[in-house]
Amino acid sequence: MSKPKVIVTRKWPEEAEAKLQEHFDVVLNKDDKPMSADELQDALRNADALCPTVTDKVTAEVLSADPLRAKIISNFGVGFNNIDTNAARERGLIVTNTPEVLTDCTADIAMTLLLMAARRAGEGERHVRNKEWTGWRPTHMLSTKVTGKTLGLIGFGRIAQAMAHKAHFGFGMKIIFHDPFPPSKEVINRFGATQCDSPEAVLEQADFVSLHCPGGEKTRHLLNAERLKKMQSHAILVNSARGDVIDEQALVKALKDGTIAAAGLDVFENEPQVTEDLLTMENAVILPHLGSATTETRVAMGLRVFGNLKAHFDGKVIPDRVV
Numbered sequence: 001m002s003k004p005k006v007i008v009t010r011k012w013p014e015e016a017e018a019k020l021q022e023h024f025d026v027v028l029n030k031d032d033k034p035m036s037a038d039e040l041q042d043a044l045r046n047a048d049a050l051c052p053t054v055t056d057k058v059t060a061e062v063l064s065a066d067p068l069r070a071k072i073i074s075n076f077g078v079g080f081n082n083i084d085t086n087a088a089r090e091r092g093l094i095v096t097n098t099p100e101v102l103t104d105c106t107a108d109i110a111m112t113l114l115l116m117a118a119r120r121a122g123e124g125e126r127h128v129r130n131k132e133w134t135g136w137r138p139t140h141m142l143s144t145k146v147t148g149k150t151l152g153l154i155g156f157g158r159i160a161q162a163m164a165h166k167a168h169f170g171f172g173m174k175i176i177f178h179d180p181f182p183p184s185k186e187v188i189n190r191f192g193a194t195q196c197d198s199p200e201a202v203l204e205q206a207d208f209v210s211l212h213c214p215g216g217e218k219t220r221h222l223l224n225a226e227r228l229k230k231m232q233s234h235a236i237l238v239n240s241a242r243g244d245v246i247d248e249q250a251l252v253k254a255l256k257d258g259t260i261a262a263a264g265l266d267v268f269e270n271e272p273q274v275t276e277d278l279l280t281m282e283n284a285v286i287l288p289h290l291g292s293a294t295t296e297t298r299v300a301m302g303l304r305v306f307g308n309l310k311a312h313f314d315g316k317v318i319p320d321r322v323v
Contacts, residue, residue, distance in 0.1 A: 004048040004313050009035050009056050012076070013295060016302020023310060024049075041065040048072075049312070051305055054079050055271075060087035068093075072312050074305045077292075078102055079242060081216040085323045095323035096308040100158065101300035102292035107162035109291045110210050110240040113264025114151075114167075116285045117236045118144045118208070123282045144207075144234065144261070146171050152206025153177040154199055154222070155241070156188075160212035164191045178202045203230040208238065215242025225250035228259055236262045240291050243267040252277045255284060266291050 003025040008017070011032035020026045027047070029035070035043070040058060043050050044065040052058055054077035063084060072094040073083060080097045088095050116122055120143045127133050127141070151167045153160045156179040167173040168191045175193040182188065182195055196202045199222065203209060209231060213219050223237070223246045231237070237260055239246055248269040254260050262283040268274050271289060278284045292298060304320065311318045 004309075005046070006049045006051060006309065007043040007047040008051045009040070009043070010053045010076070012302045013299045015299045016306065019303060019306050020309075023306070024313075037062050044068055044070045049074060049309055051076055051309075052082065053077055054082050056082055058083040058088075060084045063087040063091055063093070072096065072309065074308045074312075076301055076305055079215055080322055081214060081242065089323050093323065094312060094318065094321060096305070096318055096320045097322055098301040098304040099320060101304055102297045103158045103162050105294045105297045106159045106240055106291035107166060109266050109287065110159070110163050110212075110238055110264075111166050113238045113240065113266060113285055113287065114208055114210065114236065115146060117238070117262040117264040117283075118146050120282075122285045144236070146173070146208075148172050148174075149207040150174045150176060150205060152196075152202035152209045153179075153212055154202060154209065155179050155212035155214075156182055156193075157212060159240075160210070161187060161191075163210060163212070164193060168192065173208075176202055176205055199227060200230050203227060203235075204232070206235060207232070208236050210238040211241045211245050213241055213245060215244050220244045221247040221250075223247065223251070225253065228254040231260050233258055234261050236260065236264065238264045240266040243269040243271055248275045248278070252281075255281055 006020060006024040007027045008029055010029050017028055035056065040056065040062045045067060047070055049072045050070050051074050058073060068091055073088060074096045075083060076098060078097050078099050080095060083095055085095055120141050124141055151173045153164060156177040164175045168175050175191045176196055177193055178196045178199050188195060228250055251263060252275055255263060264285040266287045267289055274286060278286055308318050308320050
């Protein structure tokens with residue numbers, strides 16, 4: 001019996017690719033070049049499964065491929081707003097993601113951004129590298145203390161809870177949050193967290209605001225000009241979730257005019273393109289979408305994709321099915 005054919009859209013860690021090759025007829029992307037919409041359509045026509053990443057736009061047009069051979073789209077990422085899930089459902093396609101395995105590392109990056117923005121770490125490193133540093137002095141590059149401050153979380157799922165753990169137990173931070181689907185009282189009480197009725201209530205009280213909500217139309221520009229104005233002028237905004245959650249032009253204006261003090265960003269509205277103004281702003285810390293970028297996590301994500309595919313082709317319950 002022939003093995004199911006699986007097409008992988010980007011290069012994965014070797015251990016994860018090898019696991020796929022043990023069980024499936026796998027087409028790998030050895031050059032790691034992004035696939036075009038036409039190539040994604042061809043993959044759906046010619047394989048039993050497609051394994052895209054969060055940067056592959058699996059749109060309704062892509063999903064209109066005919067004839068459609070693929071039965072499952074197993075996404076390499078916890079987010080799946082890169083896939084038109086309604087169109088996938090209409091075509092009878094199963095969609096899966098990779099939750100849980102990237103929680104800690106993404107929370108680590110969010111905390112890194114918070115600390116870098118608060119303590120002007122990126123600016124300070126550039127200062128030294130550019131040979132501009134003339135020595136220690138009492139008023140040089142004064143910044144903001146983190147310990148004991150209030151951290152506001154928009155969204156309180158796994159990653160936000162992991163950040164709350166680091167912030168509360170590591171830095172003695174007070175935790176407040178808003179989530180339309182909050183966790184149990186037991187989870188909330190674990191961090192001594194305070195639940196807020198709206199994003200605005202979080203924004204008005206927090207010294208640091210970290211975004212942990214999914215992307216997509218429902219949350220697009222959740223942080224717009226109006227909501228940014230609700231933040232305190234000394235507050236710092238962190239985004240390790242999805243770029244389209246923030247209106248990037250409104251953020252640039254808020255950073256320029258002092259509406260907020262600084263921002264730490266790992267994701268961007270039109271990545272890999274970044275709004276030009278952000279590239280030159282000293283009060284913006286910017287990273288190239290590194291949230292899950294550890295070897296351990298990326299291997300675990302690949303193995304999670306494998307587990308979903310194996311369950312599908314074995315006729316078993318798929319653990320991470322979202323459609």
